[in-house]
Amino acid sequence: MPKHNQSLRKSTATKTKASKSAKYKSQRSVGSRTIRKPIAFCAGKASGDYLKPWLIPPAQRLKQQILAKRINKLVEKYGEIGAKWHLARTILNRDIPDATIADNFKAGKFFTFNGANTVDIIYIDTNATPNVYVLEAKGGKAGFSKGRNGKYPPNVNNHLSQGNFDYLFDVANAMANSSVPSKAAAGNAIIKAYNSNNGKLHYIGTSTKIGDSTTNPSPTELFNKTR
Amino acid sequence: MSYSLNFYIASLDIIQLSLSTPASQWFDNAYPLWLEIGEMEDNENSQVVWRNIVSTISDAVQQAKTDPAQSFIVQDEAALAIAAGIDSNAEFIDSMTHSSSSGEFFREEFLGWLGRHNFKQPMLLAWLTERALFGLVSESYPSWGYLTLAEITDLLNKWQKPKKNLDEDKEEWLRQLMDVLKVARMNQSDILTVYS
Numbered sequence: 001m002p003k004h005n006q007s008l009r010k011s012t013a014t015k016t017k018a019s020k021s022a023k024y025k026s027q028r029s030v031g032s033r034t035i036r037k038p039i040a041f042c043a044g045k046a047s048g049d050y051l052k053p054w055l056i057p058p059a060q061r062l063k064q065q066i067l068a069k070r071i072n073k074l075v076e077k078y079g080e081i082g083a084k085w086h087l088a089r090t091i092l093n094r095d096i097p098d099a100t101i102a103d104n105f106k107a108g109k110f111f112t113f114n115g116a117n118t119v120d121i122i123y124i125d126t127n128a129t130p131n132v133y134v135l136e137a138k139g140g141k142a143g144f145s146k147g148r149n150g151k152y153p154p155n156v157n158n159h160l161s162q163g164n165f166d167y168l169f170d171v172a173n174a175m176a177n178s179s180v181p182s183k184a185a186a187g188n189a190i191i192k193a194y195n196s197n198n199g200k201l202h203y204i205g206t207s208t209k210i211g212d213s214t215t216n217p218s219p220t221e222l223f224n225k226t227r
Numbered sequence: 228m229s230y231s232l233n234f235y236i237a238s239l240d241i242i243q244l245s246l247s248t249p250a251s252q253w254f255d256n257a258y259p260l261w262l263e264i265g266e267m268e269d270n271e272n273s274q275v276v277w278r279n280i281v282s283t284i285s286d287a288v289q290q291a292k293t294d295p296a297q298s299f300i301v302q303d304e305a306a307l308a309i310a311a312g313i314d315s316n317a318e319f320i321d322s323m324t325h326s327s328s329s330g331e332f333f334r335e336e337f338l339g340w341l342g343r344h345n346f347k348q349p350m351l352l353a354w355l356t357e358r359a360l361f362g363l364v365s366e367s368y369p370s371w372g373y374l375t376l377a378e379i380t381d382l383l384n385k386w387q388k389p390k391k392n393l394d395e396d397k398e399e400w401l402r403q404l405m406d407v408l409k410v411a412r413m414n415q416s417d418i419l420t421v422y423s
Contacts, residue, residue, distance in 0.1 A: 066367075069366075070366040072367055075367050075368055079229065079327055080327045080328060083327075112326070112327075112328045113328065114325075114326060114328055115325065115332075115395070115396040116323070116324060116325060116333075117396075118326050120229050121327075136229050137327045141303060141368055141369060143264050143266070144310055144311075144314070144369055144423040145229075145231060145423070146231055147322070148322065148324065179395060
């Protein structure tokens with residue numbers, strides 16, 4: 001390994017530890033450009049997964065794959081699992097299953113959404129006056145966000161920062177105008193909770209760092225707001 | 228909305244000079260944001276780590292200058308330093324965002340597909356999300372990329388409108404991307420990106 005490259009890798013205590021492992025070096029192709037190959041991942045859908053101690057099995061499998069080769073898809077999935085685990089185990093201590101593709105939007109399950117103008121995950125509890133939980137998930141070192149320019153009243157063209165309710169309200173309006181029925185339903189549910197005194201709207205951001213082979217960092221809260 | 232590809236206009240020549248000079252204002256400007264996004268306190272330990280990062284980054288950029296084939300994988304706090312440096316020194320234009328479950332959709336089905344079919348540039352995805360910046364490469368978040376003014380001009384000249392209607396997400400991203408390219412061309416500037 002060239003001296004300068006070694007120096008770069010020693011810039012943190014984490015990398016110093018990792019750089020001592022020959023296996024790590026061979027796996028990571030240190031000093032050379034690597035080509036990404038997709039790794040198949042089967043998300044843990046089993047009931048109760050998010051109530052297990054961290055690291056839960058799907059997160060553990062992902063972490064091993066990420067340590068072998070950092071692939072954004074895996075880092076994103078890791079962050080998503082971390083956010084769900086944080087709500088289910090740390091905040092609510094409640095079993096929350098993932099919705100399946102066949103599920104229409106409803107209370108009692110985690111729903112994740114694809115696309116440009118959407119929250120990551122939403123869960124609505126089954127209370128008579130339901131609480132709405134919106135989760136924003138970051139994985140690895142992806143902790144940097146520029147926010148968005150508002151598109152809906154009262155924040156048209158205002159700069160909105162992720163983690164604030166005005167940002168969430170703008171995104172929820174975009175979701176409510178989506179042609180995807182479950183996304184539109186979720187957007188309307190957020191707007192209803194935002195405007196109503198029935199039930200609370202919880203907006204929670206988490207970051208799930210990878211750590212090295214010797215540490216098991218659990219998700220950390222970036223923000224947790226209730227309205 | 229968790230991940231974003233942020234676009235900035237800046238001069239690549241000035242960035243290269245700044246990155247290869249440890250005492251440059253570029254690094255001084257980056258330090259506060261580096262602390263913030265790394266969730267670190269401004270203390271002696273952080274300052275030592277920072278000086279080490281600045282020194283190693285500038286060494287690597289100088290090495291890459293003499294041997295452009297060299298590339299160095301940058302991770303963790305050093306990668307945050309580069310992301311913070313770009314954001315603190317370049318002019319932000321716009322941000323394309325995607326949820327955590329649609330990263331592959333954004334990268335492969337939007338940027339990759341669009342690059343191959345509508346810009347006739349199969350490297351567009353790599354150029355925007357994981358391109359070596361004077362030898363500095365990041366394998367994962369945060370990563371970065373850039374487009375030179377010549378590349379921007381070429382992309383706009385080769386641009387062909389999609390033959391079929393795009394879905395609402397792709398339409399939104401495409402509108403943003405075209406606006407960004409046009410703003411950069413109007414300013415006769417290069418584009419830098421941070422993907423985080």
